[in-house]
Amino acid sequence: MPPTNPPMNSSTAGEKAAGDKPRLSRDLVLSTALALVDEEGLDALTMRRLGQELGRDPMSLYRYAANRAALLDGVTELVLKELSIFPDRPDWQAQLRQIAHDLRLLALRHPNVVPLLVTRPLSTPLGLRPLGTLRPLEQILSLLIDAGFAPADALHVYRAYYGFLYGHILNELQEFIVDPDENEALLRLGLHRLPAKEFPRLRALGPVLADYDGAAELDQGISILLTGLAAPLIHEKTTPGTAAR
Template identity: 60%
Template sequence: MSMEPAPRATRRGGGTPGVGPITRHRILEVALEMIDRDGVESLSMRRLGKALDRDPMTLYRHAPNKAALLDGVAEKVLDQLEIDAGGQFEVDGSDWVAQLRSVARGFRRLALDHPNVVPLLVTRPLSTPLGLRPLGTLRPLEAVLSLLTRAGFTDTEALHVYRALFGFLNGHILNELQELVERPEETDDLLRLGLHRLPIGDFPLLRGLAPVLAAYDGEAELERGLDILFAGLTATLTDPDGAAA
């Protein structure tokens, strides 16, 4: 009687576990999926290896540690941010404003698509000196500087504009993603937001703004903030004739 060899175990969806090439792109893709689903804290080399049907030790060839893996995820997300740094713009025109407005909207979309990645984009870079950050996280900075210097701003002015824009954007994103509602079943705005807990005598203005706070619209707030920011930048960085100050 002939003995048939035992079939090899297969993973869900077919195929043999651990067989076939594993690439950095695929590793980061799955890592991003895990973070999107369960948060940054859920990611580990062991869990990632299991998701990829690989021995976790094989992943270290592509990412030496979890920190490098998180940096790679941040680079992967930021790589989706479109910035037209090669165009020709005028300081006294609206082209550079329109381009930066598009960048701001794109950054917000990425944040809303990947809210669990926002700490990697906004707060994590602050713990690392600029020159030691992953190159992919610096490319938006270089692209915006290129866009603005092509528009006629000096290098220093371009840096000021970048800092003002992304300082506002980072604050806006963190504010938009935070939980504002304490009791969503309540119809009274003061109760929904928990503002009834504040002493009336100490916070009369804040309590009075309950309807406005409850009607928060992230998209509208972004546009309103950009209007104020660009109006101020235009007035500060250009003279009445439209030439760079």
């Protein structure tokens, strides 16, 4: 019997190889799941397939995730752990900008996970979500409150900010889906299929659509948001009673 090293982190643990069998652990299961999703998409993540990837019976996975949904939540959490927020920085605006770019890159690194990021919280009440999922929220709130916002205002800022951020990511990822072999803009995006009379603007914008500078676009958006946020929100309440009681 080989020594079977104790709950070690993922590392280059032998997947697929039938011979050696590293001891399973939640970390190992989840990171293998993430790798699978990254490489082959969400649909490829079935219990059976993941079991096979780990050289184990599919049923063994249920020791580490109550069911498939929980597995998905675990993957979401794992991805969000890659996002690090340092709440003790001087300039809150610079921080928000930084976080935005970090999250964007994270999404580009794991595009197949984005649907989970966006969708899972829709079916889980706030308090029941995986803690790792809520940590960024808490940290950003903390950051804003430390910067001088009243808690209720911090929440509003957070909402506007995170809303915009998620929206941008979805936008960018949507436009990313493209046939990379084709280099004529119209074709690359499949725009040639659109009836010319009904979609003249869209078709005409083919070339512009084709070269999308996501980072710049995001940065610009954040700027707009920040300038809009910094001044008016704090002092005047446009919606009386919202933050009062």
